[in-house]
Amino acid sequence: MEETKKLKKYASLFLASSLVLGALAGCSGGSDGGDDASKDSGSDNGGDGGVIKIGANLELTGGVASYGSSIKQGAELAIEEINANGGIDGKKIEFVPVDNKSENAEATSAAIRLATQEKVDVMIGPATSGNVLATVQIANDNKIPLVTASGTAPNVTENEDGSINEYVFRTCFIDPFQGVIAANFATEELGVKNVAIFADNSSDYAKGLAAAFKEQIEANGGKVVAEAAYVAKDTDFKSTLTTLKSKNPEFIFIPGYYEEVGLIVKQARELGIDVPLMGADGWDSPKLVELAGADNLNNSFIINHYSSEDPDPKIQDFVKAFNDKYGEAPNAFHALGYDTVYFIKDAIERAGSVDGEKIKDALAATKDISLVSGTISVDEKHNAVKSATILEYKDGKQVFKTKIEP
Numbered sequence: 001m002e003e004t005k006k007l008k009k010y011a012s013l014f015l016a017s018s019l020v021l022g023a024l025a026g027c028s029g030g031s032d033g034g035d036d037a038s039k040d041s042g043s044d045n046g047g048d049g050g051v052i053k054i055g056a057n058l059e060l061t062g063g064v065a066s067y068g069s070s071i072k073q074g075a076e077l078a079i080e081e082i083n084a085n086g087g088i089d090g091k092k093i094e095f096v097p098v099d100n101k102s103e104n105a106e107a108t109s110a111a112i113r114l115a116t117q118e119k120v121d122v123m124i125g126p127a128t129s130g131n132v133l134a135t136v137q138i139a140n141d142n143k144i145p146l147v148t149a150s151g152t153a154p155n156v157t158e159n160e161d162g163s164i165n166e167y168v169f170r171t172c173f174i175d176p177f178q179g180v181i182a183a184n185f186a187t188e189e190l191g192v193k194n195v196a197i198f199a200d201n202s203s204d205y206a207k208g209l210a211a212a213f214k215e216q217i218e219a220n221g222g223k224v225v226a227e228a229a230y231v232a233k234d235t236d237f238k239s240t241l242t243t244l245k246s247k248n249p250e251f252i253f254i255p256g257y258y259e260e261v262g263l264i265v266k267q268a269r270e271l272g273i274d275v276p277l278m279g280a281d282g283w284d285s286p287k288l289v290e291l292a293g294a295d296n297l298n299n300s301f302i303i304n305h306y307s308s309e310d311p312d313p314k315i316q317d318f319v320k321a322f323n324d325k326y327g328e329a330p331n332a333f334h335a336l337g338y339d340t341v342y343f344i345k346d347a348i349e350r351a352g353s354v355d356g357e358k359i360k361d362a363l364a365a366t367k368d369i370s371l372v373s374g375t376i377s378v379d380e381k382h383n384a385v386k387s388a389t390i391l392e393y394k395d396g397k398q399v400f401k402t403k404i405e406p
Contacts, residue, residue: 051094052354055120057110059127062102064257066285067127067333071149072097074337077325088348100126104134111135115142121354122344129153129205139167143356145363147344149336153204157382169363169382171340178280178303179212181388181404186251187220190276194225196249200256201229209255209280225249237264245273257282262291269296284332294396304389305332305373307400318372339371
């Protein structure tokens with residue numbers, strides 16, 4: 001939570017600076033080619049100009065660029081489809097992606113640009129929870145709905161005092177849900193009792209998953225025989241893995257992001273650790289296979305938002321459309337980016353307006369919308385209630401294992 005306070009303070013400083021920048025941009029007439037006169041004439045933003053502007057504040061470069069780039073590709077496919085079918089209420093979508101470079105400060109700056117200069121109607125939020133938290137105040141202050149496709153930390157939408165960030169939503173499930181699913185899979189599907197946890201201690205995402213996993217594994221009668229931590233950018237994990245191995249765990253839960261997890265998996269197998277390894281959606285990147293090695297990932301599992309192998313016709317239609325456009329099978333972040341655009345479209349249509357408050361109310365009232373990553377309803381904390389998919393790595397490929405309903 002201390003991280004949340006720092007990020008909000010950060011956003012306040014940037015927001016004050018943006019007022020000056022916004023005024024200067026107004027004097028110069030701007031450079032984005034938009035209809036500034038129409039935007040300034042009413043409460044709506046780009047919608048008044050005959051288009052609906054959806055901004056995207058994403059990790060397109062930097063440490064977790066795989067996530068943001070995938071979300072962008074999925075969103076672009078959805079927008080292409082929607083515009084080809086007449087748009088939303090007759091208005092075409094204009095997409096405004098901005099690179100936050102996988103950094104909190106850049107995420108704040110990108111959100112300010114989208115809100116005050118680009119004047120978008122809705123923002124697709126950053127991919128990681130930390131970057132989303134750096135933008136929450138900007139969304140709330142400017143009354144622009146923000147939907148993150150993959151920011152899974154609970155405090156993205158709910159504050160420490162229990163209040164809800166009014167304009168912030170998500171299309172992914174939350175960290176505690178993933179931790180519980182992982183624990184239940186370990187005890188009920190794999191039949192293990194003695195487990196270890198190796199988590200990224202610099203990430204709220206990883207710490208939240210680890211806490212939920214530990215609580216549930218103990219509730220299921222299991223025992224955590226060892227716990228260890230690393231921090232982002234670490235590259236040598238052999239000493240810690242050797243210690244974990246000495247405790248003889250039957251299963252190791254490794255919540256974290258693919259950059260470090262790939263090396264952890266590789267080094268664990270090199271040390272002769274052959275027990276099942278498991279993570280969550282933070283593992284989902286082609287880079288993981290490159291870093292870990294396909295063989296080393298065998299007997300590893302992840303919780304994810306969907307599987308391209310799921311026979312559901314809606315999923316297979318998406319897989320075909322994505323493959324036709326990009327020449328590859330879509331991963332879960334592609335699916336979440338795609339779904340997030342359709343999630344927003346559904347809300348704007350029900351709102352009958354691009355007014356931020358009306359879209360926000362429609363998003364909050366979303367119920368049983370059928371999307372690629374599941375059937376989504378929004379709960380009172382602005383979380384997506386949806387199913388989770390378990391995937392198993394076999395020779396470097398993700399293989400659909402099962403789907404678990406909430």
